[in-house]
Amino acid sequence: MKPDVMVLHAQRPEAMAQLEQAYTLHRWDLAADRDAFLAEHGPKCRAAATNGHAPMTAAMLEAMPALELVACSSAGFDGFDTAAMAARGVRLTNSSPALCDDVADTAILLMLAARRGMVAGDAWVRSGDWAAKGPMPLMRATSGKVLGIVGMGTIGKAIARRAEAMGMQVRYWNRRPKDVPWEYVADLTELARQSDTLVAIVAGGEGTAGLISRGVLEALGPEGLFVNVSRGSVVDEAAMIDCLGTGRLGHAALDVYASEPDPDPRLTSLANTTLYPHHASGTVETRNAMAQLVVDNLAALFAGQALLTEVDLSGYLPQPAEA
16 A cells, blocks of 8 residues: 655645655645544644645644654745654654755845846836936945855855855854854854845744844945845844835845735835845756655655655754753
């Protein structure tokens, strides 16, 4: 008999075809009454295939008592009750290695588009302003400037290598120093003060909510550029909107927002923003590779082999109260 797998979110067509061949799939994502569907089919499932936009609540875990693995096709998993997963011993895999290069490319793309006025330049040509008004205003260079990276994980390192190749000075903040060739700055506000551009590439969730605070943004300053390719929750968005509107922050180039897919209109109305629709990993090649990791991690689980991209959930376990 084929193993039973709960599908909380559909994968790419090629990946779904492989899953359908290998497993009995239970399509929670298509169910009319999802609670009843989980109650009926949840106890049979040792694994779930999903992405970070679908929920994984404590109640859903209770309905799947045999669950061993949640295989997630995105890097983020903000909607998952990771504490409940960790307490139950449910393992988690994600797709960070597959999307590393495209997200790093997008961080650089957003930085350059903002610094060189790419969107405004496109409009300058199309509108006829080039002929009518002459050359557009001068922009800012990136070579020789300081790039501050908030989060020196796999993607942070990829961004740093790209920036260094462009002649930028790279400095970073992380919860702990890493064995990397770039300068570590222990205080995030101080890193912002030293940086011309600050890029956020940390995981979302409660631990990083509002990490990019008003103080950090004001330290980045009226000539500074903030780039976010992590999660909207990482930045105090209300403070960012205020800083952009009052000139305390020069520009924001964003792939993620507090409210998606309907960002705050106060943000989208600002001229000193460069906006992208949470599409940093949005290439055919990368999305296929992300979905393939779901297939490959499920295969590893059922073959009794090591998972390919397991997320360490030990840090999500409830900590004992201090005496």
